[in-house]
Amino acid sequence: MEEVAMKIVELTKYFEIGRGLKIFGGKSTYLKAVDHVTFNVRNREIMALVGESGCGKTTIGFLIVRLEDPTSGHILFEQGDIATLKKKELKSFRRNVQMIFQDPYSSLNPRLTVMQTVAEPLINHKMVVTADEARENVAMALEDVGLVPVDEYIERFPHELSGGERQRVAIARALAVRPKFIVADEPVSMLDVSIRAGVMRLMLDLRDKYGIPFLFITHDLASARFMADRIAVMYLGKIVELAGSDEVISNPRHPYTKALLRAVPVGDPNRERVPLPIKGEIPSAIDIPTGCRFHPRCPWAEDICKQAEPELKEYREDHLAACHFAVEGKERVE
Amino acid sequence: MTPKLKHLLEVKDLQCYFKVHEGMVKAVSGVSFHLDKGETIGLVGESGCGKTTTAYAITSLLPRNATIQGGDVVFKGRSLLTNVKKDKTIDIFDDEIRKIRWKEISIIFQGAMDSFNPVYKVGDQMVEAIRVHEKVTYEQAKKRVCELLTTVGIGPDRFDHYPHEFSGGMKQRAMIAMALALNPSIVIADEPTTALDVVTQYNILREIKRIQREENVAMIVISHDVTTVAEMSDRMIVMYGGKLMETSPTLDLFENPAHPYTMGLFDSIPSLTGDRKEMAERLASIPGSPPSLLEPPTGCVFHPRCPYAFEPCDKDIPPDVEVSPGHTAACFLAEDLYHKRREDEWKKLR
Numbered sequence: 001m002e003e004v005a006m007k008i009v010e011l012t013k014y015f016e017i018g019r020g021l022k023i024f025g026g027k028s029t030y031l032k033a034v035d036h037v038t039f040n041v042r043n044r045e046i047m048a049l050v051g052e053s054g055c056g057k058t059t060i061g062f063l064i065v066r067l068e069d070p071t072s073g074h075i076l077f078e079q080g081d082i083a084t085l086k087k088k089e090l091k092s093f094r095r096n097v098q099m100i101f102q103d104p105y106s107s108l109n110p111r112l113t114v115m116q117t118v119a120e121p122l123i124n125h126k127m128v129v130t131a132d133e134a135r136e137n138v139a140m141a142l143e144d145v146g147l148v149p150v151d152e153y154i155e156r157f158p159h160e161l162s163g164g165e166r167q168r169v170a171i172a173r174a175l176a177v178r179p180k181f182i183v184a185d186e187p188v189s190m191l192d193v194s195i196r197a198g199v200m201r202l203m204l205d206l207r208d209k210y211g212i213p214f215l216f217i218t219h220d221l222a223s224a225r226f227m228a229d230r231i232a233v234m235y236l237g238k239i240v241e242l243a244g245s246d247e248v249i250s251n252p253r254h255p256y257t258k259a260l261l262r263a264v265p266v267g268d269p270n271r272e273r274v275p276l277p278i279k280g281e282i283p284s285a286i287d288i289p290t291g292c293r294f295h296p297r298c299p300w301a302e303d304i305c306k307q308a309e310p311e312l313k314e315y316r317e318d319h320l321a322a323c324h325f326a327v328e329g330k331e332r333v334e
Numbered sequence: 335m336t337p338k339l340k341h342l343l344e345v346k347d348l349q350c351y352f353k354v355h356e357g358m359v360k361a362v363s364g365v366s367f368h369l370d371k372g373e374t375i376g377l378v379g380e381s382g383c384g385k386t387t388t389a390y391a392i393t394s395l396l397p398r399n400a401t402i403q404g405g406d407v408v409f410k411g412r413s414l415l416t417n418v419k420k421d422k423t424i425d426i427f428d429d430e431i432r433k434i435r436w437k438e439i440s441i442i443f444q445g446a447m448d449s450f451n452p453v454y455k456v457g458d459q460m461v462e463a464i465r466v467h468e469k470v471t472y473e474q475a476k477k478r479v480c481e482l483l484t485t486v487g488i489g490p491d492r493f494d495h496y497p498h499e500f501s502g503g504m505k506q507r508a509m510i511a512m513a514l515a516l517n518p519s520i521v522i523a524d525e526p527t528t529a530l531d532v533v534t535q536y537n538i539l540r541e542i543k544r545i546q547r548e549e550n551v552a553m554i555v556i557s558h559d560v561t562t563v564a565e566m567s568d569r570m571i572v573m574y575g576g577k578l579m580e581t582s583p584t585l586d587l588f589e590n591p592a593h594p595y596t597m598g599l600f601d602s603i604p605s606l607t608g609d610r611k612e613m614a615e616r617l618a619s620i621p622g623s624p625p626s627l628l629e630p631p632t633g634c635v636f637h638p639r640c641p642y643a644f645e646p647c648d649k650d651i652p653p654d655v656e657v658s659p660g661h662t663a664a665c666f667l668a669e670d671l672y673h674k675r676r677e678d679e680w681k682k683l684r
Contacts, residue, residue: 052531162623192380193558197602198619219532222604226617249606263536264606267561267588276536281501 005213006064006181007040011073011083013059017286031285033059035237036073038312041181046207046214048228048245050221050260054282056237057217061183064215065099066090077181095125098174102186104166108158115154118142118173125177141172144209145202164195168202175206185217200227221264225249233257236285236293239312243319253321253331255298292324300325340411341368342552343392343520348405350384350391359627361387363576364405369520374546374553376563376584379573380624385556388573389522392554393439394424394431409434410519437467440513442506442523449509450497457483457493460512467516482511486541503534510542514549521546522554527562539566560599564588569660572596575625575635578654582661592655592663592672594640595620597680634665641683642667642676 014030034056041047049057062068064075066082075082077097085093101107108117118138119128128134139150145168147153158166167187174182184203188196200223207214216227224231225245232242233254241254252258259278277299283289289296295305304324312322325331350362362384369375377385390396392407394417401422407414417428443449450459460482461475470478480490486507497505506526513521526542527535543566546553557563563570570587572580572595580593591597598620605613622639625631631638637647646652646666655668663672670676 052533164619164623192624193560194380194599194602194620195623196619197604197617200604201617201619220604221532222606225606225610226604226614246610260532261606263532265536265539265559265561265565266605266607267564267603270585271565275540276533278533281503281534282531 003043004040005043005045005077006215007074007076008060008064009038009074009076011037011060011063011075012071013056013063013068014071029286032237032288033285034063034070035288037234037237037239039232039239039242041213041215042229043213044207044211045230046204046216046228048216048218048224048231049234050218050224050231051234052219052260052282054236054285055234056285057219057234058185060234061099061185061215061217064181064183065094065097067099091125095121095127095177096179097181097183098177098179100167100170100174100182100184100187103190104163104170105158105190107170108166110158113155113157114138114142114147114161114169114172117158117169118176121173121177127177137176138172141176142169144175144206145169145172146198147172162195163191164199167191167199171199171202171206175210178210179212181215182212183215183217186219187216188223189219196223203227221249221260233260236282236288238293238322239320240294240323241321242312243315243321247319251319253315253319253326254294254323255300256294292322341408342371342373342410343369344406344408345388345392346406346408348388348391348407349403350387350396351401351403352397353399353401354628357628358401360576360630361627362391363630365573365576365578366405367571367578367581369552369554371519372550372552373569374543374555374567376567376570377554377556377573378558378560378563378570380558382624382627383573384576384627385573386524389524389554389556390441392520392522393435393441394426394428395435395441396424396426398423400424409438433467436463436513436518437516438518439520439522440516440518442509442513442521442526444525445529450505452497454496455494456497456500456508457495460508460515463512464515478515479511482515483508485514485545486511502530503538506530506534506538507541510538510545514545514551517549518551520552520554522556524556525558526555528557528559535562542566561603572599575630576627577635578664579636580661580663582663586658586661590657590661590672590674592657592661592668593636593665594642594667594671595636596663597671598639598641641680 011034013034014032016028017031018029051057063070070083073083115138118141119134122128122134122137128137142150142153147168188199218224228245231245231248232239235256241257252261259276263276278297280297291307292305292310295301310322310324312320315321315326346366348362348365352359352361365388379385402415402418417425417431450456457479460479464475480493483490483492488504488507527538555563555566564584567584570584571578574595579595601616601618604617620639625635633648633650634652637643652664652666654662654664656662657668657672
C-alpha cells in the first residue's frame with residue numbers, strides 16, 4: 001500500500017444562498033458545491049480532479065488550502081485535520097500547502113517585482129532573515145521554474161512578463177516555501193496553447209525533483225491524462241469515478257465519464273459527430289436530483305437510480321465508480 | 335472549359351493596424367484568403383495573432399482606432415471597404431456596410447452570455463434584428479423567430495423568456511438562431527464554444543454543423559483550439575503574428591503540416607487517443623512567446639521561435655509555397671517539411 005499524503009474524508013461545502021425568515025417558518029436554501037467527497041492523494045502523486053464548470057472541483061481546492069471553510073468533513077494532512085484548524089494554526093499550515101491559481105494575470109500583484117513577489121511568503125513565514133538570504137532563495141526558486149538567467153527576470157514587474165513567465169513566477173512563489181503539497185487550479189487554461197505544455201512539463205519535473213504531491217484541477221481530460229497518475233471525475237459535487245489515468249480513459253465505467261470522453265474534440269476531421277448518449281445540461285447544485293444525481297441525464301437509468309444514491313465503490317482494484325451498474329456482469333452497453 | 339466561378343468572399347492582402355499611444359499595432363499584415371459558397375473554413379491561432387481582427391474587418395466591425403492600411407474585402411464581386419476614409423480609419427456606420435451586416439454576413443459572437451440585452455426578452459431581440467432589415471410585421475417576424483428557435487433545439491415556448499432564464503448553452507443556441515434569422519450567405523463564428531463545457535460544446539458544434547449543411551451557408555469559424563475547429567471545417571487557415579502561416583484542406587493539414595508553427599502547435603496539444611508514453615514524449619511547447627505586434631520581427635514573424643530558422647529567415651519574408659493543390663505554407667522549407675524530409679531533425683531540435 002502506497003503511503004497517503006492527504007486524506008479527504010466526507011468533505012462537504014454548502015453555500016447558504018437564501019435565508020428564509022425563521023418566524024415565518026422559512027428555510028434556508030443551500031448550494032451543495034461539494035457533497036460528502038472522499039478520496040486521498042498519495043505521496044509523490046499527481047491527482048487530477050476533472051469536471052465541468054460548477055461541479056465543485058475548484059471548491060475542493062479552496063477547501064484544502066482553507067480559502068473556504070468546510071461545512072463538514074475532514075482533510076487529514078500530516079498529523080492534523082486541516083478542516084478544523086484555528087486561525088492561529090493556519091499560518092504554519094499554509095506554508096506546507098500552497099496553491100497555484102488559474103489566472104497569472106490577476107494572481108500576481110502588478111506593483112511588486114518578481115523578487116518581491118517570490119520573497120513575500122519567505123519573509124511572512126520567517127524563513128529568511130537577511131536580504132541576501134532572500135535573494136538567494138528567490139534565485140533558487142526562479143531557477144527551478146526555468147526563469148533563467150535569473151538576473152534578467154528578478155527585477156521585472158508582471159507586465160514585463162509573458163503569460164507563461166507569469167505562471168512560472170506564480171509556481172516559483174508556491175515553491176519557495178518548500179511546500180509539502182500543491183493545489184494547482186487550472187494552471188494552464190489561461191495560457192496560450194503553444195506554451196501550455198512547457199508549464200505542465202515543469203510541474204511534472206518539480207514533482208519528480210521534490211516529490212511534492214499535486215492536486216491538479218482541470219476541465220481538460222487530455223491534460224489530466226498527460227499530467228496525472230490518477231484521475232477523479234466529478235459531477236455536481238461528487239466524485240463519480242476514480243482510477244489510474246489510463247484506466248479512466250480506456251475503460252470508463254460511469255456513463256458520465258463515457259460521455260465526457262466522447263465529447264472531447266480529437267481533431268479528426270473525418271469523425272462523425274454522433275449524438276451523445278446523455279441528455280440535457282447539468283442541473284443546478286441548489287436542486288440536486290434524488291437518487292443518483294446523474295439519473296435525469298443517464299441513458300441507462302432504471303428505477304433504482306431514482307431512489308438510491310450509488311456509493312463510490314470498487315469496480316476492480318484501484319478503480320472506483322459511483323454507479324449501480326458499475327459491477328462486473330451488470331454493465332450496460334449501448 | 336467551364337468559366338471559373340468567382341469566390342463568394344475574397345480577402346485580398348488585408349492590412350489592418352491599430353493606432354495606440356506607442357505607435358501602430360500591426361494586427362493584420364497582408365492576409366489573403368477566399369471563401370466559397372457553403373464552405374466552412376477554420377481560422378486558428380493563439381491570442382493576438384489577428385484572427386478575430388481579420389474576421390471582424392470583413393464587416394468593418396472594428397474599434398475607432400483601427401485603420402485599414404491596404405488590401406480589400408470583396409463580397410459577391412464588390413468591395414466592402416468603400417467606407418475607408420482618407421485618414422485610413424473606417425466609418426463603421428456606413429449605410430452600405432450596415433445593409434450587408436447581419437443580412438448577408440452575420441456573426442455568432444464569442445460571449446453569447448453577454449451578447450443579449452438582459453432587460454429585453456430574447457424573442458423580441460431577435461424580432462428586432464429581423465425588422466431592422468426587412469419590412470415585415472411583428473407577427474410575421476415572431477413566426478420566423480419561433481421556427482428558428484425550434485431549429486436550434488430550444489422550442490418556441492421560450493420566445494417570451496429573458497436571457498437570465500436561459501442556460502449558457504441555450505443562450506449560445508439562441509445566438510446561432512439570431513445569426514441565421516435573415517438567411518445570410520456567410521456566418522462568422524467567433525470562438526462559438528469557448529466559454530462552454532465540453533458536453534455542451536459538443537452538442538453546439540454538432541448543431542452548427544447540421545444547420546450549416548442544411549442551410550448551405552458558408553462559415554468562418556474562429557478559434558484558438560485547433561482540434562475543435564478541425565472537426566467542423568473543410569479548410570483551415572493558421573495565423574501567427576498577423577500573418578497567414580499555412581492554408582490547407584483540413585485533412586492534409588493534420589497529416590502533412592508544412593509550416594514549423596503548425597507542427598509546433600500540434601505538438602503542444604495533449605491528446606486522449608494513442609499511446610500515452612508517445613504522447614508524453616511528443617508534447618512540447620514552442621519556445622518563447624508570441625511576438626509584440628508593435629514591432630513584429632523582421633523577415634518571417636515566426637523565426638525567433640522557429641527551430642529550423644536559418645540564414646534568410648530574419649531578413650526575407652518567406653513566400654507562400656504551394657506544396658499541394660490548395661495547401662500553401664509561408665516557409666522557405668515548406669516543400670521539405672510537407673514531404674517529411676526533416677522529421678528526424680525536428681525530433682532532435684525539440
